[in-house]
Structure formats: structure tokens, C-alpha cells
Amino acid sequence: MSGKADPRQPGEGTTSTTSRTRLDRGRGALGPALELVHTGRAPTRAVLTAELGVTRATAGAVAAELEALGLIQVDARPTAPSGSQGRPSHRLHLAENGPVALAAQVHADGFRAALVALGGRIVATAPGCEPVDADPAKVLGSVVDAGARLLSETGRRCVGAGLAVPSAVAEPEGLALNPLHLAWPAGSPVREIFAEQVRAAGITGPAFAANDVNLAALAEHRHGAGRGSRDLLCVATGHRGVGGALVLDGRLHSGSSGLALEVGHLTVHPEGRPCHCGGRGCLDVEADPMAFLITAGRPPGPEVSLLKQADDLIRHESADPGVRAAVELLIDRLGLGLAGLVNILNPDRIILGGLHRTLLEADPERLRAVVADRSLWGRSGSVPILACGLDHNSLVGAAELAWQPVLDDPLRALAAA
Structure with a gap:
């Protein structure tokens, strides 16, 4: 070890290095942290720290990274409620103009498309009352076109698409086994058809499909x-x-x-x-x-x-x-x-x-x-x-399918979207 002094001034370079170290330690917590804010279980950075079981510094680095990704907003100057004691915690909000998921629902009387932000918030909807054709490709083409128009009108970034159908959907193929009230052929590959329509419309992100009541339950459990x-x-x-x-x-x-x-x-x-x-x-x-x-x-x-x-x-x-x-x-x-x-x-x-x-x-x-x-x-x-x-809970649940990859790994999912 040489006796030469470190040419850097005291503290120079160490702050950014420490921040990177904290974030590296917290990368695995990005998804869990986002899910906590998404479901309303972490309204402040203090609650986030406790729920994740990490240090305040790591929680701060995680929150800052989610904010940089355009997913949440952190109060810059936290204020404590009147009469409260102790240091006020930064409040965490979902980004007002952040990305959205395209949600689609088909039922016996028509279809509906929507853009759904984090937190289960419906940003825009486009109902369609045209008769449901016996060809699922025609119906799904119409609902995806309606969703594409919403994306164009709002200019929002899309992370993926989810579809709710009134039928049992068999895994892993994504087949609608009994779409009786839609007159679709039994075993229609709705997930594959939906994904093809989403790609054809130039919409980014993965596409999913599932039973409408399953998705309603998922949405109600997270947000309702x-x-x-x-x-x-x-x-x-x-x-x-x-x-x-x-x-x-x-x-x-x-x-x-x-x-x-x-x-x-x-x-x-x-x-x-x-x-x-x-x-x-x-x-x-x-x-x-x-x-x-x-x-x-x-x-x-x-x-x-x-x-x-x-x-x-x-x-x-x-x-x-x-x-x-x-x-x-x-x-x-x-x-x-x-x-x-x-x-x-x-x-x-x-x-x-x-x-x-x-x-x-x-x-x-x-x-x-x-x-x-x-x-x-x-x-x-x-x-x-x-x-x-929740109003339109099957739509919100369909969006949850598209949001799940982001909740699992925000950095990877947003890089691919």
C-alpha cells in the first residue's frame, strides 16, 4: 500500500458510489416495491422501508429508481400532518402520466377496450356494441383497433395487453374451451389470435388472455x-x-x-x-x-x-x-x-x-x-x-395480466416494451 494521499477531496466520488451500491442491493426489491405502491400498501417511503425489510437508504434508492422509470412519484418535500410528531416521510404516488396497459373484454353483448394505469386506474375506455361475430379474429381485431385508437389519442406508452373472455381458458395454450354465449368454436386459440392482432396493430409488449371472472377476482383482490x-x-x-x-x-x-x-x-x-x-x-x-x-x-x-x-x-x-x-x-x-x-x-x-x-x-x-x-x-x-x-373489474384484471411482468421485473419489462 503506497503512502500517497488519495488525490480526491474528502467525499468526492463516494456519494455516487454509495448510491449505486444501495441501488444494486435493492434491484431485487424494485418489483416488490412497485407492487406495494400499486396495491396501495405502501403510501409512504417509511412504510415501504418496513414492508421490504431494508434500510431507509436502500428504500430511498429503490423509490428513486422507480421514479426515474416513470412509474411512481416521490414527494420532494414531505410535510407532517398537523399535531404529529417525528420526521415526516416522503409520500409515494403512482405516476399520473405513466405507462398504461391495454385491457380488452368481450362478452355476449359486445366488447370494451380500455387503457389502465398502475393502481387499477382506468384512463380511457372505448365501448363497442356491435354484434359479436362467430369468428373470434374479427371480434378481437375490432377491440384491438379500438384500443390502438385510445393509445394514439392519449399518446401513452403501452406495457402490454390483456384480454378477458366469458369462457374457461385452458393453459398453457390459451384456448377458450366453452365460449357458449359467443358462438365461437370450442377450443378457439384466443390468446394466440389476440396476440397476433396486438402485433398487427403495432402495440408493444406481451399479450395475455384469461377468464373474465378470474380476472375480476384478481382485480378486486388487489384494488377492490x-x-x-x-x-x-x-x-x-x-x-x-x-x-x-x-x-x-x-x-x-x-x-x-x-x-x-x-x-x-x-x-x-x-x-x-x-x-x-x-x-x-x-x-x-x-x-x-x-x-x-x-x-x-x-x-x-x-x-x-x-x-x-x-x-x-x-x-x-x-x-x-x-x-x-x-x-x-x-x-x-x-x-x-x-x-x-x-x-x-x-x-x-x-x-x-x-x-x-x-x-x-x-x-x-x-x-x-x-x-x-x-x-x-x-x-x-x-x-x-x-x-x-370496482367498476369494470374484468377489464382491470385483464390489465393486471399485462402489468404482471412489470411488477416482476420493472427494468427488464420496460426495456422490452
């Missing part, structure tokens, strides 16, 4: 009524049919090949209506909007979606005896199905979407009483039954 639940059961009916999903320990449970929780084919009325699956009296045909309209004696009209017609009847004509009787019957059918699921799955929370949310709001005590009477937890406690909290 399911936040904080460990074992979350979601049951919903949209425009046609009934679907279910389960989130276990924060992860969507899709089974060995993506086909778990096909709850629409639980029998709740053995002498009931014929079902597409070959059975009778399944939830799919006993507790969806079409079933409600038929039970209420109201013919479905072509000018308005089935879901809207059923919702409007419950909300605005509840005094009508036929409507009231239909509400009670569908609540009883739904409650019977939920009780069976509770006995099997033992969730700590149930959330209901679509028409089921409206039925819950119409008579919450009746539904809870039916489930309690027909399930084991009626004698051992109770599980909360709540309404889904």
Missing part, C-alpha cells in the same frame, strides 16, 4: 372489495352465465390447467332448466340475467343488454310482485350454490359481481341467511359477503 383477504371467493354473473374464482394467499387459483372454479355448473335446482353442459338446474341457467328476466315474466329486449335490463328492474321496479318474486327466487338459488362452495372451500370472504351484486344489495339479509342455513359456518361463525367494489 377483496383487498386484505387471504382466501377470497368471487362469484359473478355478467351478461350471460355464472362464473367463479378463488384467490388463495394472494394468488389466483386456476387449477392444473386453468379450469378451476367452473361454478356455473353447480346444480341448484335438479328439476330446473336444461343447461348447456347437459345437466339441469345449474347456476349458469338459474341465476343469470336471462333467468331473472324469464322468472320475472319480462321478455328480453334487443336494444339493451340483458344485464342492464335485469339491473334496472331490480333497482327501479322492486315493488312489482313479479320482480320481487324473481329476486327472492334467484337469491335462494344463488345462496344454495354459495353454501356448497363455502362447505368445500372455506373462504374468509365472498364477493359478488354483476347481477349477483345487485341481488345482494336488494336483500342482503335473505342471501346471508340462506348461505348460513345451508353451510357449516352458519354454526361456527360467519364469512362476510360483500359486493364487488
